[in-house]
Each structure stands twice: as C-alpha cells, then as structure tokens.
Amino acid sequence: MSWYSNLRTPIRWMILASVGILALSFVEWVTGNEGLTSGGQAEATLRWAAPIMLAGLGGLFAERAGIVNIGLDGMMILGMWFGAWGAINYGPWAGLAFGVLGGALGALVHAIATVSFGVDQIISGVAILIAAPAVTRYLSLEVFADYEGGSITTSPALDSAGKFTFPFLSGGDLFGWTSPDILGWFNERNWFAISDLTEVARGLTANLSMFTVVAYALVPVISFVIWRTRFGLRVRICGEHPTAGETQGINIYAYKYAAVVISGGLAGFGGAFLAQPELGTHYQEGSTNSMGFIGLSALIVGNWRPAGVMAGALLFGFPKALGLREVGEANTTHTLLLLAGFVLLAVAASNARKQNWADTMLAGGIGGASLLWYFTSDSIGDWFVGILPFIIVLLVLTFFSQRLRMPATAGQAYRKGES
C-alpha cells in the first residue's frame, strides 16, 4: 500500500470517497435498493453530520491542547438553548452567535476547573454533563415557558437562516442571475455511474442550509489554523509537550484556556444548528441524543485531525440520515449490515495476510455474524442506526488502534513549573 501513502492528502481523500461511493453503488446493485446514493440522501447526510462534526472539531481543539472534553454534549445543550433563544429574539444568525457563546460559557467552566485548578478532566466533564441540562431546564422555565408555543422543555419554532445553492455547479443564483445547472444537466442524461456520481454531487451542492455551508467551511479553516498558524502550533504544543512550550516562553495556561473555550464554542454551534428548522425546528430538551458523544467518536475515528473528524462525522451521519428518511420499514438501513459484513471480512483478510490470527478470527467472526444477520432478516429497527456510531468506534479501536494517535498529554493535568 506504499503507493497509496505516497499520494498527496487531497488525492487520497478523493480516492477514499470514490471507493466509498463505489461500494455503496455495489451494495445498491446487489440488493436492488436505490436509496443509498440518491441526492437527497447525500444532502441529508451532510446536514445531519454537521452537528456531529462540530462537536468533534470542538473535541479536537480541546484535546489538541491536552484537555479531554467529555462535557461536549452538555455544551451542545447549552448551545442549543442559547442558540434558540438568540434566534427567536434576534434572528437566525444571532442565534448562531448566541449558541457559540453558550457553549463557550460551559467550556469556560471546564477550563477554570481543569486548567486553573488541575481537576481531573473527566470529572469536570461529568459535572458539566450533570449541570448543563439542569441549567437549560431552569432557563426554559424562566424564559421559554412564558413564550407562546414554548414550555419548560421546548422553545417556539425557529426561523431558518435560508438555503444556499452553489452557482454553476448546481445552478445557484449569483447576484440575482441564475447560473447554469451543470450537475443537473448530467443528471438528466441518465448515464450509468456518471449520473449516479453527479446526483450525489448535486445533493452536496444544491439547496443546502446556510448553517451547513458555514459548518463545512470551518473545516479547511480549522485545518489551516491547527497545522499552519503560530496559534495552532502553540495549541498543539500544549497537548504534546507543555513543558517544552513553557521553556519557549509560551503561556501554556492561556492557550489551553483559548482552545477549551473554542472547543465549547464549536460544540455550541453544533447545538444551535440542532435547534434550526433543517434539523430539529426548535429547542427540545434531550434532543442532542448523545450527539456530543458521537462527536467524540468522530474525533477518535478521525484520528484527531480536522479532515478526519469530518470524514468520521459523515460516516456517522450517513446511517442517521438513512434512518430518518425512511420512517417505518428500515430497509435501506438493513443493507448496511451487508456492507459492514464485507468491510469486516476485508479487515479479516488483511489481518490474515499479516498472520495476525486473533484479529482475523475476531473480524471474520463479527463480519460473518453481520452477513448471517443480513440474510436471515428482512429489516432492522431504527435502534440499530442509533448504536452504529458507537459500534464503529469500538471496532475501529479494536482493529486499528495502532494507527490512532491522540495528543500525548491529553487527559493529564499540567502545572506550570512542575516537570
């Protein structure tokens, strides 16, 4: 596989994405199920993956600075509440800003406890997980309960921030002029494979919610900040070797604070997005549905890299969108079992080549069970969609943990002058 690792990163991603779509096309061809590569599915995946990705990117910032943040889910809840409140009172974009602020506030508590006082990061996270829902419940009681259509668990419905369609690619408007819809043109031709691909591409570029566009635009920005700026380098020093940074005269505490607060802000953005009409329509207690934890999963699967987090979030958003699009009989989801079975068998084969028999047996066993399940049942409940992200993380950790590398000092308390 050395030819593959020698390629440039963007090209590797493209190959990976193409292989993914090909695999889905193959499964569609085997099962005669057309739902997996539809444009609607692509768009819904993008939309549902966004909050997961934002939480994951939040986790990335904190952990790159050496602070584990398992309170992400709590910060999302805060972001969702403040986001809804801001959106109702000052419009959708203010909602986004307030959501970021709400999440950042939660993160500030985490930063004070872990950075200034050196409290165990998991404990502080648990405290935030306990406190955040109580805080929003209290705030809802004081605020939303007095609004028309609100209650102590829900806010009134929110307005959308609008939709966006890429010009030229999918025929979006450009300063009032309707540009040609190139991908749509290919779609109508119905050419084998090409039309499949363009349909997905059109799903990814047409009629996106504004928040989706902002969320994905953040990925290259964060990637750049983390890898190419002085700030990013210093944040990474905090996570890899804080005492080395200290000798350089870097104020480690300040960078840790900044990173953790940014982390909460991103999770808050994810929460605010969840209250948007495109996802949840309003603030609803309990509607983060452990999405903060799924974001943490995306962070791990994505190997603590921004692009990886995005890929992980898309991986988890895909079955989520699939499950939501077909209410009742979860037939398309069912085909995922087939896909999972094949992937696991491939893992088993690759381990067999390395003569790693324990892994071969394990992967082969789970893969075989997955296939057996597929062939002995005709559908699978939505509960399976819910647990899929967690199962994937456990499998990835089981079979690929040597390839994962978390920041060296993540989880450890740091004190100035102590080394």
Place this chain on the structure above:
Amino acid sequence: MTDLIQSPQAAPPPDVIVVDSGRRRILMALAAPVGAVVFSIVASTIMLLIAGSDPIAAYGDMAKHASKLETQISMINRATPLYISGVAAAIGFKMNLFNIGVEGQYRMAAIFAAYVGGAIALPGVLHIGVIIIVAMLVGAAWAGLAGVLYTHRGINEVISTIMLNGVALGIIAWLVREWQAEGDIAQVGIGTERIDASGVLPNLSWLPETIFRDLKGTGELTGVLVIAIVVGIVYHVLLNRTVFGFELRASGGNALAARAGGIPPRRMALTAMLLSGGIAGLVGIAEIMDKGRYNPNFVGGLGFNGIGIALLGRNHPAGIAVGALLWAFLEASSDILQATQTAPKEIIDILRGVILLTVVIGYEVVSRVRSRDEATRAAARLAGGLA
C-alpha cells in the same frame, strides 16, 4: 521517611510544627466539603434571588420537609440506588479506572433482570436471588467488555464505556419492544412482564414503624436498603481486609510499583472492572422491585450521579453514604419546592453540578496546599536534623 534522614543524635523536630500540622490536617480535611457547601448555599441564594423567590422561605420549606419521617424514609429510598452506584464507581476509581459505563451497565442489567424475573416463577428467596444474580452477571458482562478491551487492546476505558453506554441504550430501546408483556397494551401497560409477588423484595417499613410511629401507608422503606448495606460492608472489607483489596489499592496507587511487586496489572484491571459492573448491575434493583418490571421510563442518570457521589465521598464507604444522602436530600427538596411553589425546583438540579465542581476543586486546592506544607515541613525537619 524522617527516620531515614535523621541521625540518632539529632534533636527532635520542633514540637510546634507537629501540633500545628495535626490541627491543620483536620482543618484541611474539612475545608473542601464545608467550603463547597458554603459556596453552594451562596450560589443557590443568588439563583433564588434572581428567580424572584424568597431564599429564607425556600430553605425553611426544605428544612421543615426534611424533618418529617416520611421525607426521611423517601430520602433513604432515593439514596439506596445512588449509594450502590457510587460504590460501583468507587471500585473503579480505586484501581485508577474510570468506569463511566455504570449508566449503561445498570440499565442493561435491569432490563435483563426484569425480563428473567417476569418469565420465571420460583419460591420467594430463590426468585429474588435469581433476579439479583442475573442483574450482577449482566452488569459484570457489560463492564467486562470494556475491561477486555482495556487489558487486551489497551483501549482507554473512558472511551469504551462511553461507547458501550450508547450501545446499551440502543439495545434496550429494542429489547423493550421485543420483551413487551403479552396481552392488551391498554391493560398491561408498556414494559416487560410483571414480576410475581414472590420475586419482589419485602419492604422494611416495620423498622421505622417499630422505632418511631405508624406510617399509615404514606410511605415504604425499600428492602433494597439491605442490599446497599451489604454492598457497603463487602466493599469496605474487601478493600481494607483482604489481599485482593491491598493489591487493588496498590495497583491503583502506583501501577509500576505494584507490577514490580508481582501483582498482575491486567488481571487486576479486569477483576476491578467486572466487580464494578457487577455492583452496577444492582443499581436498578430498587426500581425493578418498586415497579415490578422494566418500562421505557426506567430511571436514568443514576450512573453519572454515582460518579459524582463517589467523588464527594472520596471513595470511602461511609463518605459515599453521606454523598448519597446529600443527593437524596436535594431531590426531596426539589419536590417540596415544586409542591409549595416557593422556588423553581430546577435550581436544585443545578446545585448538584455546583456542589460537585466546587468539591472537586476544593479537594484539589487542599491537596496542593497539603503537598506544599509537606515540602515545607520536610525542609524544616531536614534543616533541624542537620543542625
């Protein structure tokens, strides 16, 4: 240590320091919890004022409510599962393992125990015994998964137990539908088959009734209290009076030294995880006995709160009990505030988070002051010894 440094002829260290350090030590030990309570009272007063309630009236209501026998019994009932959950988390902490998965473990154990309990019919003690054993086994198995991943794959237990929590909730959502009791839903209600009377632990209401007064059916003291007490005693004895407990504490305290001393780290970690999960399996028993089944409204959050309680109690069996009772008091208070409309009850939930954070911050500050003190003292003694 001082014996090593001091030569036999050296003058003993000045008494002042010893006396001072003794008083100071007690002061320090109390500083964190007392400080946290004071801070929490200040914080809750501010919150009550913002909410437009009268703090004095609210505290008065809480105190009056808590002085009633019925409230005290309901507090013990609430504290029982919290205590078991706290002990489950504490076992992990002693081994330096963070079992965040108590949440998933107890729920998974509860649905299996309720299902098995509803499916079989056995004479009293046996029936109850089967339910308890199933709960412990399922809890241990679910935690054991994380344990094996930790020992054989080196996967961080925090991550794996978080993931297993998510998986457990999904599986339970499915099982609740699969194991729905037979018959008309309108009649049997949503949930697993009801457990026969033989499988339900008798209550202990006779105890307060003989000591204090007749409850007149206004409340029952849960029989699970006995399980909680047994769990507490076993935890204490196991940890402090057995070789295993010593090895566990040694491995948790200094893994490298323990390993050098011949304690197998993998086996200790796996055993600790299995034990923690087994105890976690008991957390749901109180609710099963109360409702006689598992239903979708099964109580949640006991796992996370158990972690908090273990921290409040510093993993000490008695300390955990105090923490559990404090949590139960807050819950009971939230009910009375709701009933009398003196203040929004959500304030109480926020208080839990505030107390937890301030206590851990307090402990951290105290331990920093302590280690600084120790350094100063050691330096003073060293100076005295050399003089």
